[in-house]
Amino acid sequence: MSDDIKKGLAGVIVDETAISKVNPETNSLLYRGYPVQQLAAQCTFEEVAYLLWHGELPTDDQLAEFEDHERANRHLDRVVKDAIDALPLTAHPMDVVRTAISVLGALDETLSSDRTWIDRDFTLQRSMRMLAKLPAIVAYAQRRRRRDGNPVEPRDDLGYSANFLHMVFGEVPEKVVVDAFDTSMTLYAEHSFNASTFTARVITSTLSDVYSAVTGAIGALKGPLHGGANEAVMHVLAEIGSADRAEAWLDQALAEKRKIMGFGHRVYKNGDSRVPTMRASLETLVAHYDRADMIELYEALEQAMDARKGIKPNLDYPSGPAYHLMGFDTEVFTPLFVAARITGWTAHVMEQLSANALIRPLSVYNGPDERRVPGA
Numbered sequence: 001m002s003d004d005i006k007k008g009l010a011g012v013i014v015d016e017t018a019i020s021k022v023n024p025e026t027n028s029l030l031y032r033g034y035p036v037q038q039l040a041a042q043c044t045f046e047e048v049a050y051l052l053w054h055g056e057l058p059t060d061d062q063l064a065e066f067e068d069h070e071r072a073n074r075h076l077d078r079v080v081k082d083a084i085d086a087l088p089l090t091a092h093p094m095d096v097v098r099t100a101i102s103v104l105g106a107l108d109e110t111l112s113s114d115r116t117w118i119d120r121d122f123t124l125q126r127s128m129r130m131l132a133k134l135p136a137i138v139a140y141a142q143r144r145r146r147r148d149g150n151p152v153e154p155r156d157d158l159g160y161s162a163n164f165l166h167m168v169f170g171e172v173p174e175k176v177v178v179d180a181f182d183t184s185m186t187l188y189a190e191h192s193f194n195a196s197t198f199t200a201r202v203i204t205s206t207l208s209d210v211y212s213a214v215t216g217a218i219g220a221l222k223g224p225l226h227g228g229a230n231e232a233v234m235h236v237l238a239e240i241g242s243a244d245r246a247e248a249w250l251d252q253a254l255a256e257k258r259k260i261m262g263f264g265h266r267v268y269k270n271g272d273s274r275v276p277t278m279r280a281s282l283e284t285l286v287a288h289y290d291r292a293d294m295i296e297l298y299e300a301l302e303q304a305m306d307a308r309k310g311i312k313p314n315l316d317y318p319s320g321p322a323y324h325l326m327g328f329d330t331e332v333f334t335p336l337f338v339a340a341r342i343t344g345w346t347a348h349v350m351e352q353l354s355a356n357a358l359i360r361p362l363s364v365y366n367g368p369d370e371r372r373v374p375g376a
């Protein structure tokens with residue numbers, strides 16, 4: 001293979017961004033300059049969303065306005081519900097979410113009437129619309145699969161995370177659970193030029209619209225090498241079953257050349273900056289639900305992986321069991337990632353639009369030499 005080829009674009013710098021900084025040397029992650037751990041501890045997900053979109057944390061008045069706007073946009077249009085209802089119950093929730101976002105785009109009259117969709121204000125407004133409606137979409141997807149009866153209406157007296165859990169489970173859990181969920185949303189919100197965000201930027205670079213960018217990003221996130229890993233982690237933990245089986249299971253899996261879900265990262269090679277914070281939330285949930293067996297299994301696989309391969313967990317490793325303990329179906333873990341990452345994706349869409357260049361790399365042709373079509 002030619003030395004010019006950077007397979008998987010590994011190590012290639014393709015643009016600048018002011019949205020987040022991933023620093024593998026210091027295992028740190030900054031959103032607009034703020035350490036993500038501090039944001040998770042001090043701010044709500046709504047404040048983090050505002051920060052990612054506007055570049056600064058909101059004042060009290062700005063936050064109040066933002067929250068009002070988010071709460072006013074939570075309801076799901078009948079057409080979106082009908083579109084979801086037309087899908088088989090076997091459809092994966094990621095496919096449901098991708099379809100729902102696509103339908104929201106098709107319902108947006110501006111897209112059919114003029115080209116103002118490449119405008120920042122248009123994009124910001126639609127980003128808020130998607131952010132506010134995603135909890136209803138995810139809740140609808142899980143409740144429908146469970147045949148849990150009617151959708152639960154949003155409550156505008158609740159913040160984003162409490163309302164999200166209320167819509168999925170029909171009740172607001174204890175504060176420790178809401179806080180752990182809110183932390184996961186903040187940690188998942190943004191991570192520079194990861195595969196799904198890059199997908200969104202590629203789509204935007206053609207001057208397509210924000211719904212198309214998000215629909216494509218959802219498709220990229222679904223794969224188990226990216227966001228789909230949080231779902232896959234739970235399948236792995238279920239397959240292992242208990243801590244005492246972790247080492248033997250891992251040896252067998254590695255002998256079969258399986259990739260161990262929730263471990264490894266393209267950028268971090270010494271551990272993911274977000275894992276300690278999410279792990280602390282997982283431990284809180286383990287104590288709350290009295291599930292010491294879960295953290296024992298978690299640690300057993302983590303230690304075995306470190307001993308065998310020296311590969312550390314990524315964010316999907318603690319978030320998978322955390323979502324499980326909260327009561328989510330395994331198949332909606334990646335849709336939860338979508339609900340958080342809508343903030344980062346759309347911030348990148350706006351940044352791409354502000355200094356756009358069509359993204360179109362080159363390739364080295366390695367097919368047959370020129371030849372003649374029979375009869376030509």
Ligand SMILES: CC(=O)SCCNC(=O)CCNC(=O)[C@H](O)C(C)(C)COP(=O)(O)OP(=O)(O)OC[C@H]1O[C@@H](n2cnc3c(N)ncnc32)[C@H](O)[C@@H]1OP(=O)(O)O
Binds near residue numbers: 224227309315
């Ligand atoms: C929030 C997120 O999206 S984080 C990522 C979530 N994805 C996962 O958890 C899936 C499992 N992990 C992986 O597949 C990889 O670590 C990736 C895709 C995340 C990163 O991959 P890359 O940067 O391309 O690393 P690459 O695949 O080249 O791995 C380097 C070496 O480590 C090994 N390795 C990396 N991750 C793993 C893993 N999870 N299990 C087993 N071996 C692994 C590779 O087999 C390779 O070994 P080799 O040199 O002997 O061939």
Ligand SMILES: O=C([O-])CC(=O)C(=O)O
Binds near residue numbers: 190194195
């Ligand atoms: O950065 C990446 O490649 C994947 C990741 O951790 C994320 O998107 O959160």
